[in-house]
Amino acid sequence: MAFTLTSPAFKEGDLIPKKFTCEGPDLSPQLRWGDPPKGTKSLALIADDPDAPVGTWVHWVIFNLPGEATELTEGVPTQETLPNGARQGLNDFKRVGYGGPCPPPGKPHRYYFKLYALDTTLNLKPRAIKTQVLEAIKGRILAETQLMGRFGR
Numbered sequence: 001m002a003f004t005l006t007s008p009a010f011k012e013g014d015l016i017p018k019k020f021t022c023e024g025p026d027l028s029p030q031l032r033w034g035d036p037p038k039g040t041k042s043l044a045l046i047a048d049d050p051d052a053p054v055g056t057w058v059h060w061v062i063f064n065l066p067g068e069a070t071e072l073t074e075g076v077p078t079q080e081t082l083p084n085g086a087r088q089g090l091n092d093f094k095r096v097g098y099g100g101p102c103p104p105p106g107k108p109h110r111y112y113f114k115l116y117a118l119d120t121t122l123n124l125k126p127r128a129i130k131t132q133v134l135e136a137i138k139g140r141i142l143a144e145t146q147l148m149g150r151f152g153r
Helices: 130-137
Strands: 004-006 031-034 042-049 057-066 109-118 141-151
Touching: 004 141, 031 109, 042 130, 057 130
Parallel strands: none
Antiparallel strands: 004 031, 042 057, 042 109, 109 141
16 A cells, blocks of 8 residues: 545545535544555644645644554644644644635635655644744655645635
């Protein structure tokens, strides 16, 4: 099995259900992955919207997920450090944790959930932003995968 990212909530390219957006309870969707490469010490996930009018909008930054983890459950609490040791960064809503799709009216936007298998754990504090995580993972990525969903209003 390859290192792949899926969700029971939506398939690649499909619409993201409203419960995972600002039009619903704004819960994070359940995400599952399989078969990270040997030597994976931790995982990092970044979710963003490249179609936002102001440029790419970051919806979720989470890192130091345990290397043996295989999923994020639906509705991950919006706290800086999770019980499994994972840390959540700031999204572009200036909040810790997941902030769901909330595009302006018009054409649906694309939302990319990008998962990185890393050969290290990151020496970053909670509330780190996407650029800090991307800088910290340079040269440490063993594999990456992504899942894209759409949402429009």
